[in-house]
Amino acid sequence: xxxxxxxxxxxxxxxxxxxxxxxxxxxxxxxxxxxxxxxxxxxxxxxxxxxxxxxxxxxxxxxxxxxxxxxxxxxxxxxxxxxxxxxxxxxxxxxxxxxxxxxxxxxxxxxxxxxxxxxxxxxxxxxxxxxxxxxxxxxxxxxxxxxxxxxxxxxxxxxxxxxxxxxxxxxxxxxxxxxxxxxxxxxxxxxxxxxxxxxxxxxxxxxxxxxxxxxxxxxxxxxxxxxxxxxxxxxxxxxxxxxxxxxxxxxxxxxxxxxxxxxxxxxxxxxxxxxxxxxxxxxxxxxxxxxxxxxxxxxxxxxxxxxxxxxxxxxxxxxxxxxxxxxxxxxxxxxxxxxxxxxxxxxxxxxxxxxxxxxxxxxxxxxxxxxxxxxxxxxxxxxxxxxxxxxxxxxxxxxxxxxxxxxxxxxxxxxxxxx
Amino acid sequence: xxxxxxxxxxxxxxxxxxxxxxxxxxxxxxxxxxxxxxxxxxxxxxxxxxxxxxxxxxxxxxxxxxxxxxxxxxxxxxxxxxxxxxxxxxxxxxxxxxxxxxxxxxxxxxxxxxxxxxxxxxxxxxxxxxxxxxxxxxxxxxxxxxxxxxxxx
Ligand SMILES: Cc1ncc(COP(=O)(O)O)c(C=O)c1O
Numbered sequence: 001x002x003x004x005x006x007x008x009x010x011x012x013x014x015x016x017x018x019x020x021x022x023x024x025x026x027x028x029x030x031x032x033x034x035x036x037x038x039x040x041x042x043x044x045x046x047x048x049x050x051x052x053x054x055x056x057x058x059x060x061x062x063x064x065x066x067x068x069x070x071x072x073x074x075x076x077x078x079x080x081x082x083x084x085x086x087x088x089x090x091x092x093x094x095x096x097x098x099x100x101x102x103x104x105x106x107x108x109x110x111x112x113x114x115x116x117x118x119x120x121x122x123x124x125x126x127x128x129x130x131x132x133x134x135x136x137x138x139x140x141x142x143x144x145x146x147x148x149x150x151x152x153x154x155x156x157x158x159x160x161x162x163x164x165x166x167x168x169x170x171x172x173x174x175x176x177x178x179x180x181x182x183x184x185x186x187x188x189x190x191x192x193x194x195x196x197x198x199x200x201x202x203x204x205x206x207x208x209x210x211x212x213x214x215x216x217x218x219x220x221x222x223x224x225x226x227x228x229x230x231x232x233x234x235x236x237x238x239x240x241x242x243x244x245x246x247x248x249x250x251x252x253x254x255x256x257x258x259x260x261x262x263x264x265x266x267x268x269x270x271x272x273x274x275x276x277x278x279x280x281x282x283x284x285x286x287x288x289x290x291x292x293x294x295x296x297x298x299x300x301x302x303x304x305x306x307x308x309x310x311x312x313x314x315x316x317x318x319x320x321x322x323x324x325x326x327x328x329x330x331x332x333x334x335x336x337x338x339x340x341x342x343x344x345x346x347x348x349x350x351x352x353x354x355x356x357x358x359x360x361x362x363x364x365x366x367x368x369x370x371x372x373x374x375x376x377x378x379x380x381x382x383x384x385x386x387x388x389x390x391x392x393x394x395x396x397x398x399x400x401x402x403x404x405x406x407x408x409x410x411x412x413x414x415x416x417x418x419x
Numbered sequence: 420x421x422x423x424x425x426x427x428x429x430x431x432x433x434x435x436x437x438x439x440x441x442x443x444x445x446x447x448x449x450x451x452x453x454x455x456x457x458x459x460x461x462x463x464x465x466x467x468x469x470x471x472x473x474x475x476x477x478x479x480x481x482x483x484x485x486x487x488x489x490x491x492x493x494x495x496x497x498x499x500x501x502x503x504x505x506x507x508x509x510x511x512x513x514x515x516x517x518x519x520x521x522x523x524x525x526x527x528x529x530x531x532x533x534x535x536x537x538x539x540x541x542x543x544x545x546x547x548x549x550x551x552x553x554x555x556x557x558x559x560x561x562x563x564x565x566x567x568x569x570x571x572x
Binding site: 030031032355356357358361362365366372373374378381382386387388412413416417419 | 429430467468492
């Protein structure tokens with residue numbers, strides 16, 4: 001890998017120093033130290049990101065792309081610099097391929113409403129996996145209904161691993177789009193995106209990657225994956241809420257119709273007609289989320305300094321440690337790959353006797369935040385013949401002693417309910 | 420951590436002994452044959468679901484069966500509901516449902532209502548856990564309406 005896309009990092013991965021950057025970790029919850037294990041839902045923010053928001057509003061606040069005055073120029077430069085940082089972070093070939101959206105869901109809807117609207121017709125099919133988040137199911141279901149197209153699913157085995165051998169017969173000459181999560185937010189499975197991309201490209205289809213759970217946690221290189229579209233949310237990677245990214249290959253984005261109409265996305269407007277601005281502005285109608293884009297740049301800086309290789313290594317270690325403890329507990333069943341090497345730092349589990357909501361409340365009383373419910377993946381969770389699961393998910397600031405606290409919290413809860 | 424009965428924080432306020440008892444041994448879970456009212460309720464937020472069956476004779480509930488899956492709170496609540504509605508008329512069930520709603524929101528209930536609710540008052544502990552109110556109410560919502568609709572037939 002060239003120096004410009006290095007994922008090694010320039011700052012030591014010092015967990016105490018990292019934790020000190022996150023003001024919220026000093027909070028007490030129900031009188032206990034906060035143990036935050038709901039990172040797959042949303043991560044916490046370091047003071048560097050929070051400061052970037054405050055600095056912007058205190059020093060630079062202005063509209064972008066429309067003034068000749070100093071503040072507008074500075075705001076525009078900062079906004080575009082953040083785009084460049086994101087482009088480099090995922091190794092996009094040019095910054096214009098990075099479109100700011102509100103979140104992963106909006107990025108997916110954008111592709112459904114523009115590219116797929118124009119390219120999917122009656123009798124065509126769209127292929128997704130059976131482990132998608134609702135955000136990567138429902139837009140395609142709706143599109144398929146509307147177009148008379150078919151929505152197909154790639155299956156996975158009991159361990160949550162995609163049946164790649166079977167994928168070749170699901171993806172066929174009528175497939176226009178393959179859309180798959182890079183890492184499952186329920187099973188933790190890391191999917192073979194490059195292989196799926198090859199299968200898609202063989203039949204002339206495009207591949208979209210839901211990278212909401214991968215970009216925050218591992219090195220992601222859109223060119224190495226040979227992806228066509230890739231989506232993620234800043235709030236899951238130390239950044240603010242309300243901003244996300246759609247990356248797309250330039251030729252695809254360039255040929256797509258706009259998503260929304262209005263200011264900034266036009267080149268020229270007459271009373272009769274209008275024509276569209278160049279990329280990326282064609283897809284950024286109206287005043288964008290300037291402050292949060294800039295803060296996303298600060299989040300990318302933070303992760304880049306740590307190095308995504310190190311981030312990934314840390315989470316792999318924690319996951320392996322947690323899996324070992326979970327598997328030896330006996331009373332819980334972990335969903336997804338049992339081999340830590342095949343998964344990311346998301347561990348969904350079902351307790352023999354304690355319902356996830358009761359467990360969630362009991363852990364919260366001990367200061368431990370986990371997610372409970374269907375995880376926006378109802379069909380998947382139901383396929384395990386349960387209606388809800390508990391989920392612990394890790395990030396850079398989590399420690400082995402927090403894993404211990406979770407395991408201990410579960411056994412305290414067992415004790416409580418078996419009184 | 421607070422002491423008490425081995426409780427974790429405020430857990431004992433939510434999971435009173437009577438709640439845990441109904442959770443572990445739910446009452447009236449047998450299916451009702453040829454039910455007059457057959458109701459499926461579910462909470463899309465957590466996926467919990469219950470199946471409520473009632474037989475109505477002489478304008479009062481003569482048999483009840485509730486089965487389903489859910490957390491300790493929703494299961495105990497369903498079991499308590501089943502005990503309560505037996506022998507009650509539609510209007511009595513409706514006022515009980517109304518009293519439970521107010522109880523869970525932390526509003527006043529009268530002494531007379533407290534008498535009718537009996538053990539159900541223990542559900543009031545969810546007040547301190549607002550996200551769990553839905554669990555406690557799950558099997559109660561819709562029941563009053565269903566009874567009224569049935570009697571209007
Ligand atoms: C895999 C996956 N896709 C999509 C989403 C949706 O992200 P957002 O809610 O930020 O749009 C999530 C977040 O929960 C996710 O985990």
